[in-house]
Amino acid sequence: MKAKSILIISLVLLFYQPVKADFISLIRADQCETIIEIYVEEGQIRVTYEIGLKDWKYFKQIVPQELLIDEVNELIKSQGSNYFYENIFTLNADGKNLIGRIVKREIVPRKYRASLYTGVVDKNTNVSKEVLFVEIVYPLHQKARKVIITPPMEEGRRGTRASIGFVTYHKNIPVNDLRYLSQPSTLNLNWEDPWYSKFNNNNLRRHHQSSLMSFLYVDPYEVRHEVLVRVKDLEEWLPMKYKLGDAIEIEDQKELKETIGEFLVSRNLVTIDGELGNPIIDKIHFVKWSLAGIQIMEVPEPMDYSSAVIGVIFAYPHESIAQDVSINWDMFSAKIKEIPNVATDPAGPMPYILKEDDNILIWKNYLKKYKLPTISEVEVSYAKVPVLSLVAVLVMFFGVITVFKSKKRLMKLGIVLLLGGLIFVSGKYFQQRLTLPFIKQYSFSKPEAVSMIGHLLKNTYRAFDFREESDVYDKLAVSNDEELLTNLYIQTKKSMVMENQGGIQVKVKNVEIIDVEEVSSDKEGLSFKCKWIVTGDVGHWGHIHSRVNQYEAILSVQSKEGVWKVHDIEIIEEVRL
Secondary structure (H helix, E strand, C coil): CCEEEECCCHHHHCCCCCCCCCCCCCCCHHHCCEEEEEEEECCEEEEEEEEEHHHHHHCHHHCCHHHCCHHHHHHHHHHCCCHHHHHHCEEEECCEECCCEEEEEEEEECCCCECCCCCCECCCCCCCCEEEEEEEEEECCCCCCEEEEECCECHHHCCECCCEEEEEEECCEECCCCEECCCCEEEECCCCCHHHCEECCCCCCCCCCCCEEEEEEEECCEEEEEEEEEHHHHHHCCCCCCCCCCEECHHHHHHHHHHHHHHHCCCCEEEECCEECCCEEEEEEEEEEECCEEEECCCCCCEECCCCEEEEEEEEECCCCCCEEEEECCCCCCCCCEEEEEEEECCEEEEEEEECCECEEEEECCCCCCCCCCCCCEECCEEEEEHHHHHHHHHHHHHHHHHCCCCCHHHHHHHHHHHHHHHHHHCCCCCCEEEEEEEECCCCCHHHHHHHHHHHHHHHHHHHHCCCHHHHHHHHCCCECHHHHHHHHHHHHHHHECHHHCCCECEEEEEEEEEEEEEEECCCEEEEEEEEEEEEEEEECCEEEEEEEEEEEEEEEEEECCEEEEEEEEEEEEEEC
16 A cells, blocks of 8 residues: 655645635536537437527527518428438437427526536626527437437538537436537447446536545544445445336435445544544435535435435544544445545645555645634733823822922922823833723723624634534633523524535634624623624535625623623624625
8 A cells, every 4th residue: 555645735735725616617608698408318318408599590490480580480491390400409329310309498587507616606697588498309219329419510510600508417417517519529328327428528527527535624623524425336345225227215215324324434444643533423415416516415305326326424523633634445346446535624625536556545734824713711801001101190199299298389399290291291102001900991992892892703603613512512601601502502503504515514714893883881791783794614525615694783791700701692683695
């Protein structure tokens, strides 16, 4: 075995930064005027066309007659009913052009798609707001091994006429991400295992090619190892009662998840700081590939055995942040020869490929300037005065008393006041201050209030960096009243959960105080009207998922045993940005 280290050093950091998706590309096929989705199924190929107005002229043979002028309709009639299938947009299966049948045709609002690379739906484009939606079914009389997809081409076949983005599925498994269809493209179909169907053109492929993937996350107070695995590929190690074409029914899914979780917990062992890790099975989900990436099956449904993928998250609590982590990967087979891995720490992601002769992933902590988030008390401040100013006051006080007990009062009084004034003025330039422990500070300048509120809020959010509920409560108690803890725990945890990612929790990275205004104060404490923004993210199966919330609230604080604590929170507004 040969061990490789992932070295996160300054040179690498120039090129690897935390990202919002899997990778960056200039491909924006989601912005094409026309989007085509191709579904290869048993006995047929089903194609949906979303044709933008600017591209109607290239697909006129399938545009309703009432939307075309008479001259164009006459031309179409002269071309014959199969002209579109044989000359415009062709599907050639094993050397024979397929003839389709239109089953649906209507004008509908455009379905805008999120970019795979940014995760953002961009509606500010020049594409048509409405599209002609056409669904065509092409009968397949046998299981074709090769299908050539040809879009409307320029004369001489130099390029496509229309602006087309397309995606292809074989039995619900995406063969390619949403890409440009700019030339004839050959699809090789693997009916024995559609996972391995692919285009000749390597640019036309899905991002998640491997059926087994590993993701290592090193965070403050925790290490996570996430594994994505196609259920069918576990046949190499686990007996499965399914065969290709079967469905994994809803009532069987819970038991199957438990079986796979128990199997994986003893494989691909993780060592942290020289000790074998004791994993917690945090979450197990069935997932599916989509144009938006990996989607958790929030609502159970029957899963096709050939495409069913399961994700397992193993968590390893840590007292601070790990210094060394290694994964000894031991699952390889005739089909699975490489395991893509991404190791992510606070500096960003680092990809790596594990192989049979290079099966140990080693991460080392090279975060020299990284500061571990900590939780500390916000101590009550006491009144402070400049030392020289205090001396000046005392000089003048006792000097005046002495003057009135002696003769030549006027001259001595002048000397005392002059000396006291000089000392007092000097105090403005020599800023050493003296704390008066018997006078608490109950008035704050705006910068002081911002600092105190910011400290209390950061402490509160950082408490959720810890996994065990008892630890979270202990950390919350540092800056919050005991009576507030339960509601605070429930509400804060709820706001940090990614609902569409199986309940994984974001880690707060920043708390920005927008405004603080003191609204009341008394001997018990103070109340502030505050506005702040919370930014958090979490790495999950190769993606960075972000959340930004803005809050406006009345925060009441009181001093308890020499420290400030939040006594009450009245939320005025919570907005997800």
